Structure formats: C-alpha cells, structure tokens
Amino acid sequence: MNTAKAIIHRLPTGVPGMDEVLGGGLPEFSFNVIAGAPGCGKTTLAHQMMFALATPEHPALYFTVLGEPPLKMLRYQQQFSFFDNDKVNHAIRFINLAEETASGDLSRVLTRMVAEVEAHGPGLVFVDSFRSVILAGQGTGEGFISLQQFVQQLGMLLTSWQATTFLIGEYFSESDPSPVFTVADGLIWMRQSVERNSVVRKMDVMKMRGQPTLPGLHTFRISDAGVSVFAPPTAAIAPDKYAATPVLMRLSTGVPGLDAMMGGGLPRGYSLLVAGPSGSGKSILAAAFLIEGARRGETGVIAAFEQRPTQARGRAIAELIEGDRIGVVDTRAPGLSVDEVSQLVISEIRRLKATRVVIDSLSGFELALAPTFREDFRESLARMVSALAMTGVTVLMTSELEDRYTELRFSPYGTAFLTDAIIVQRYIEVESCLQRIMAVVKIRASAHSNELRLFHIDDDGITVGHTLGGYEGLLGGGPKRSQPDIQAVTIAGDRSVAGRIP
Amino acid sequence: MHAEGQGIRTMFARMTIDSVDAAQVAQIAVLIWIDVNAALAPIIGQSGVDALLKRSLYLSRGAHPCLANLWTDPTPVDPLQALQALLAAQRMADAMVVNATLLQNFQNLLDALIGASLTERLLRPVWDIPPSGNAAQDITS
Numbered sequence: 001m002n003t004a005k006a007i008i009h010r011l012p013t014g015v016p017g018m019d020e021v022l023g024g025g026l027p028e029f030s031f032n033v034i035a036g037a038p039g040c041g042k043t044t045l046a047h048q049m050m051f052a053l054a055t056p057e058h059p060a061l062y063f064t065v066l067g068e069p070p071l072k073m074l075r076y077q078q079q080f081s082f083f084d085n086d087k088v089n090h091a092i093r094f095i096n097l098a099e100e101t102a103s104g105d106l107s108r109v110l111t112r113m114v115a116e117v118e119a120h121g122p123g124l125v126f127v128d129s130f131r132s133v134i135l136a137g138q139g140t141g142e143g144f145i146s147l148q149q150f151v152q153q154l155g156m157l158l159t160s161w162q163a164t165t166f167l168i169g170e171y172f173s174e175s176d177p178s179p180v181f182t183v184a185d186g187l188i189w190m191r192q193s194v195e196r197n198s199v200v201r202k203m204d205v206m207k208m209r210g211q212p213t214l215p216g217l218h219t220f221r222i223s224d225a226g227v228s229v230f231a232p233p234t235a236a237i238a239p240d241k242y243a244a245t246p247v248l249m250r251l252s253t254g255v256p257g258l259d260a261m262m263g264g265g266l267p268r269g270y271s272l273l274v275a276g277p278s279g280s281g282k283s284i285l286a287a288a289f290l291i292e293g294a295r296r297g298e299t300g301v302i303a304a305f306e307q308r309p310t311q312a313r314g315r316a317i318a319e320l321i322e323g324d325r326i327g328v329v330d331t332r333a334p335g336l337s338v339d340e341v342s343q344l345v346i347s348e349i350r351r352l353k354a355t356r357v358v359i360d361s362l363s364g365f366e367l368a369l370a371p372t373f374r375e376d377f378r379e380s381l382a383r384m385v386s387a388l389a390m391t392g393v394t395v396l397m398t399s400e401l402e403d404r405y406t407e408l409r410f411s412p413y414g415t416a417f418l419t420d421a422i423i424v425q426r427y428i429e430v431e432s433c434l435q436r437i438m439a440v441v442k443i444r445a446s447a448h449s450n451e452l453r454l455f456h457i458d459d460d461g462i463t464v465g466h467t468l469g470g471y472e473g474l475l476g477g478g479p480k481r482s483q484p485d486i487q488a489v490t491i492a493g494d495r496s497v498a499g500r501i502p
Numbered sequence: 503m504h505a506e507g508q509g510i511r512t513m514f515a516r517m518t519i520d521s522v523d524a525a526q527v528a529q530i531a532v533l534i535w536i537d538v539n540a541a542l543a544p545i546i547g548q549s550g551v552d553a554l555l556k557r558s559l560y561l562s563r564g565a566h567p568c569l570a571n572l573w574t575d576p577t578p579v580d581p582l583q584a585l586q587a588l589l590a591a592q593r594m595a596d597a598m599v600v601n602a603t604l605l606q607n608f609q610n611l612l613d614a615l616i617g618a619s620l621t622e623r624l625l626r627p628v629w630d631i632p633p634s635g636n637a638a639q640d641i642t643s
Contacts, residue, residue: 070546071554074616085619089626096547 008210011164014052014082015045017229017343021203021218023211026053026186030209031155031165033130033180036190041201041222042168043073044080045190046126048226049166051082054091058123061116062094065101066132070094073128080226093120101136106150109133114157122163130167130180148179155183185209193217198370200335203229219337219373233342233387248446251356251394254292255285257464258423261440261449266421268355270444271385271395273418276425280436281457282398285423286358287317288461289396293356294325300356301348301393303329303341305364327352335370338380342387349391357393363400385418395419420444425455429478430468437474438464510534511606513629515598524597528589531601532582537628538608539582545624555581558608566600568592 010025019025026032026049034042046062054060064070074094077083088094095116100109117125127133134147145153158165167180181187187207193200202217220229250265259265266272274282283306290300302317320326327348331341345357359365366377373380388395397419422441427434438455440448452474454465471479514534521527535555542551563569572584585604589597612621 064547069550071550071615074546074620078617078620085617085623088620088623094545096543096545096550098547098549 010211011053013049015048015227015229017218017220017231018049018227020231021205021214021229022186022208023205023213026164027208027210029159029162029164030185031159031183032167032186032188032208033184034166034168034188034190036170037192038170040190040192041220041227042170042190043068043128044077044222045188045227046128046166046168047077048080048082050092050124050126051084051087053124053164054087055123056091059090059120060092060124060126061120061122062092062126062128063113063116064094064096064098064128065130066098066136068129070096079224081224082226093122101132104136106133106136106147107145109136110145110150110153110157113154117157117161117163121161125158125163125165126168127166128168130169134169134178134180151180151183181207190220191217193372195370195372198335198372200337200370200372219340221333221340230337230339230343232339232383233346234383234390252292252296253285254288254290254295255462255464257453257455258285258438258440258462261438261451261453261464262421262443263446263448266394266396267443267446268394269389269392270420271389271397271418272421272423273397273399274423274425275399275401276438277401277427280425280427281455281462282400282425283360284314284457284462285425286360286396286398287314290320290326290356290358291316294320298356299325299327299352299354300358301327301329301345301352301354302358302360303331303345303365304358304360305331305368306360324352327354331365331368336368337370337373338365338377338384341365342384345384346387346391349388349393355393357388357395359395359397361398361400382418426475427477428468428474430471435468437468509606510538510609510625510628511602514602514605518598521594521598524592524594525590527594527597527601528586531589531597532586534605534628535582535585538625541625541627552581554608554611557611558604561607561611562600562603565603568596568600569604 009028010019010022011028012025013019013022034046036042050060050062064073078085093116097109097112100112113125113127133150155165167184169178169180184207186205186209189204189206191202191204193202201220201222203220204217205213205215207213214231216232218229218231220227222228249268250259250262251268252259252265253262274285276282286302290302293300300320302321317326321328329341329344329348333340345359348354349357362381366374369377385395385397401424421443423438424441425436425438428437429435436455436457437452439450439452442448451467454468455462456465457463468474468479470481472482473479514531517530517534518527521530539548539551542554559569559572568588572581572588585601589601592600609621609625612625616624
C-alpha cells in the first residue's frame with residue numbers, strides 16, 4: 001500500500017516576518033480569509049503577497065468587487081515599492097466584478113469568476129472585498145444560491161484549479177462566525193489596537209490548516225516597502241554557528257582594570273547588565289565596549305534610546321558608525337514593540353556580522369515603547385535577550401538605576417535575572433566629594449572580583465582605580481572609616497544602612 | 503508623460519491620415535474608444551471608464567464648445583454613438599482635432615491618477631492590436 005502523504009508546499013509570502021508567523025509560509029492551494037476593519041492594511045498585504053508570488057506561469061487574478069474603486073486602489077497601491085507595473089496585465093490581472101455583484105445574484109458572480117479562472121488558469125486568486133459579495137448576496141430572492149453554497153462552490157473550484165486564494169473582508173465579526181470562516185483553510189485577522197494616544201497594528205493568524213502557526217498578536221508596520229510583521233524574535237532565528245562558540249572565550253570590555261575584575265573579560269555570548277544612576281558612566285562603558293570590539297576588527301550594533309543619539313556617544317563611536325563598523329538601530333518610530341526592536345537589531349547583526357551589541361538604555365527603551373507593550377516589557381525583554389543569545393553575540397545593556405542607599409537593586413524591572421553578568425555603578429560621598437564606585441556583582445559560571453573599586457571618567461574614558469581602603473559601608477553611599485573605635489568619625493552623616501562600626 | 507509618438511493621440515493621427523471625410527474620422531475615433539473601453543472596463547469597471555470619459559469631455563469642452571452638449575442628457579444614449587454623430591457633423595479637420603484633444607485629456611487624466619507607466623501598461627492592447635473593425639477588414643481584403 002502506498003502510504004505517501006500529500007505534500008503541502010509552502011509559498012514564501014514576500015512579507016518580512018509573515019512566513020514565520022504562518023508557521024513556514026503559505027500553504028499552496030489553501031483558501032484563506034484576510035479579515036479586519038477598514039484601514040488596517042488588508043489590501044496592502046494582499047497586493048504585497050500577490051506581487052511577490054505571481055509569475056507569468058502562475059498568474060494572479062485580483063477580483064475587485066464593490067467597495068474601493070479599482071482606479072483608486074491602483075493609484076494608492078503603486079506607491080508601495082513592491083508594486084511592479086510590469087506585472088500588470090501579464091502576471092497579474094485585475095478584474096472588476098462590480099456589475100455582477102450589483103445584480104445581487106451570487107450565481108452570476110460565481111459564473112464570471114469560473115470563466116475568468118478557466119481563461120487564465122491562475123495560481124493565485126484574490127477577491128477584494130468579499131464583504132461586498134456577502135452584502136450583495138443578502139436579501140436575494142428565491143432561485144439564487146445562498147452565501148454558504150457560493151463560498152463552498154468557490155472554495156471547491158479554486159482548490160481544484162490549484163489556486164491559492166484570499167478573500168479579503170472588512171470587519172467580519174469575530175463573535176458571529178461567518179460561513180466563510182468554516183470553509184476557509186486560513187484566517188488572518190488584522191487589527192489596529194488603540195491605547196491612549198498610540199495606535200499599533202497587530203496581526204493574528206487564527207487558523208491555518210495543517211501547520212503550526214505562531215499563536216498570539218504579532219505587531220506589524222506599514223512602510224513604503226509595504227507590510228513588515230514582527231514575529232517573536234526567537235522564531236526568526238535558527239541557532240547559528242556562533243551559538244556553538246565555547247562559552248569561556250573572553251572579550252575585553254575596553255576598560256583597563258575591569259577585565260581583570262571580571263576574571264579576564266566578559267565571556268563571549270554573555271549578556272551584561274550595567275546598572276547605575278544617571279551620569280555614572282554606563283554609556284561610556286558601553287561605548288568603550290564597542291570601540292574595543294572595533295579595535296579588534298569586530299563589528300557592533302547599537303540600539304540607543306537617548307534624546308540625541310549622535311551627540312551622546314562621542315566622536316570615536318560617531319566615526320565607527322560613519323564607517324559602518326557599528327550599525328545603529330533607528331528607535332524613533334512611534335509605537336515600537338520589543339519584537340520590532342529585536343528584529344531590527346537582529347537584522348543589523350546579520351548585515352554587519354556583528355559580535356557586540358549595546359542596548360542603551362533599558363529605561364529609554366521602555367519609554368520608546370507604545371503603551372500597549374509596556375505592561376509586558378519584562379516578558380518581551382526576556383524573549384529578546386534569549387533571541388540575541390541565540391545569534392551568539394555578546395550583549396551589553398544599560399539600566400538607569402536611582403541610587404537607593406537603603407537597598408541593593410540592579411534594575412528597576414527585575415530584569416537582573418535575565419542577564420549572565422551584572423556590573424553595578426554607584427555614587428558615594430567621600431570627604432565632601434562625589435566619587436564613583438563599580439563592582440562586578442555576577443558573572444555566570446565564572447570567578448570574578450568581589451571588590452568595590454573606585455573609578456573615574458576623563459577624556460580617555462573610564463579608569464578603574466583601587467578599592468577605598470579603610471572605609472566601609474560604601475553601598476550605603478556615605479562610607480565611614482573602618483576603625484575599631486566607637487568614636488569613629490562619620491564621614492558623610494548617618495545613614496540608615498551605612499556600615500556599622502565594629 | 504508619454505514620449506511623442508507613443509501616445510494614443512499620435513496613434514489616432516496616424517490612423518486617420520488617409521481619411522476622406524468627417525464620417526470616416528468619426529468611425530475610426532469610435533473604434534479607438536471601443537478598444538480603450540475594452541482595455542479598461544474589465545479592470546476599473548464600466549462605471550470607472552464612464553467617469554473618466556465624462557471628466558475628459560468636461561476638460562475638453564473649453565477648447566471645443568461643440569462638446570458641451572454631449573452626454574448631458576440625464577438618460578444618456580450610448581455615449582460613443584453620440585460622440586460619433588457629433589464628430590461626423592464637424593468639418594473633417596475639426597473632427598480630428600476634437601477627438602485628438604479628447605483622447606489626450608483622457609490619457610492625461612489616467613496618467614495623473616495611476617501614473618504614466620501603469621497607464622501605458624493598461625492601454626497597451628489599444629495600440630498593440632490595430633483597432634478591431636479596421637484591422638479585420640485590412641487582413642481579409
């Protein structure tokens with residue numbers, strides 16, 4: 001007995017991120033519905049896939065029904081870069097069904113579609129908008145076929161003609177299942193989510209027979225190039241050769257003295273969190289990390305969430321950006337999601353074959369997100385760190401941390417557990433001067449210094465100094481001289497957790 | 503914009519060069535309009551083509567007041583029949599100029615709406631294949 005199963009070929013949609021969300025591409029000969037409210041990008045998505053997939057051998061038929069006038073659709077859709085005039089009337093045929101639809105007789109619509117399908121033998125068929133067909137079919141008298149029959153016959157016809165089909169529909173109600181949904185093999189729902197002043201586009205593959213789609217709402221953006229879907233970053237990455245790099249190869253941080261504190265440098269492939277208050281030198285440390293990489297012939301990527309990214313990072317970084325040794329991820333777009341930033345970072349990593357990545361800072365990152373994504377910041381960040389780890393890069397993230405002398409915290413998000421290594425920077429007051437100290441708090445699976453070291457910043461960057469001998473209670477911000485004398489001089493006033501005099 | 507020699511107006515001028523009277527010009531004009539309609543109506547719908555033609559008439563009637571009364575009837579007859587009758591009633595040279603202006607405005611309008619490149623693409627069947635009636639007669643004669 002022949003036990004060979006049917007092989008379903010999966011077509012690449014040509015929409016960035018869409019194939020991952022669909023679970024590997026578009027099943028060939030499937031009968032799909034793209035649903036969503038007006039303006040959410042259904043027609044654009046349909047055109048983008050059509051222009052990517054249509055060939056003279058497997059042409060596309062795009063049936064336009066009542067609704068958006070075809071002239072206007074052509075006018076606006078050709079603004080997208082995927083719209084290739086040369087394919088029109090060649091690999092792609094637009095066919096207007098307004099007359100047949102206006103008659104209200106669905107069998108007439110079906111007859112015309114059958115005739116066109118038989119005439120052109122399309123590999124792809126689009127019906128835009130299908131809601132107009134549904135409305136036209138309502139209130140029809142005796143003798144006409146029902147919507148259900150129409151959809152079933154259309155589905156049967158197009159699948160047997162080996163055409164991959166999309167019915168594009170406006171605001172089908174999720175709570176009122178249409179007969180179209182039952183027949184459809186795939187159901188892609190597009191929506192615009194509004195929260196406060198921010199509007200974010202999201203896509204949901206509610207159904208795609210025979211393949212493991214990525215569940216959840218996936219954000220997408222419409223640009224001049226069309227739709228880009230931001231799949232969860234881990235879905236977009238196959239572990240590559242970098243991931244197999246031995247863990248304990250160490251990278252220099254570019255800060256003299258710090259490598260030694262870390263037991264010889266930051267293990268390659270690790271993620272490092274540098275936490276500290278404003279002005280403590282986190283961005284300078286991050287810059288040193290990238291500059292050191294460049295000095296060793298490595299490339300880097302920076303996602304900066306500062307107010308003035310070009311001015312804040314210094315000349316050396318600016319030159320490396322200019323020379324395309326460091327890629328910059330544009331974080332100014334409104335309504336950003338962590339998944340989108342992850343994808344931008346990962347595509348820059350791939351473009352430059354980068355080995356070092358800086359995210360400066362997590363606090364700015366959170367502010368740049370659309371409100372709807374802020375609640376899930378921690379979870380999304382965990383996904384992003386894990387995805388970056390899969391690419392094999394070494395990541396340095398900074399985190400703004402208000403100095404609190406009553407507790408020892410490393411990040412305001414409880415993100416400290418996400419990273420493999422943590423460096424904390426703090427201000428302390430010594431003899432009426434503000435000093436900076438730095439400590440390596442954690443490096444997974446590696447010995448490291450446990451010292452609190454003074455450091456200072458000048459034109460040459462960060463220089464790590466010695467420990468502050470003879471003092472204790474440094475983490476309290478106001479250290480005291482450690483003398484076995486009850487009369488010890490308090491250097492910086494009494495603080496609640498300042499070191500106790502032994 | 504289309505290069506000189508590629509436009510639909512140029513094609514019309516070429517086709518009417520041997521015409522002997524306005525009636526013949528009118529007949530050729532209508533054959534071209536039938537082909538334009540055949541190229542566009544399946545794509546943008548009959549109502550889309552009608553709307554473009556009406557707009558072109560409106561834009562052309564400043565230069566050719568004879569077009570002012572065409573297709574103003576609330577229950578219009580076939581607009582191409584009306585156009586043919588109107589052109590046939592002109593002097594031959596006028597008939598050629600009137601229809602050339604109308605074609606040019608139609609093409610300009612389409613250029614402005616969907617771009618010259620796509621217009622050229624959609625109207626290509628009109629000048630790739632000689633107009634229906636004439637071509638058939640030429641081959642069989």
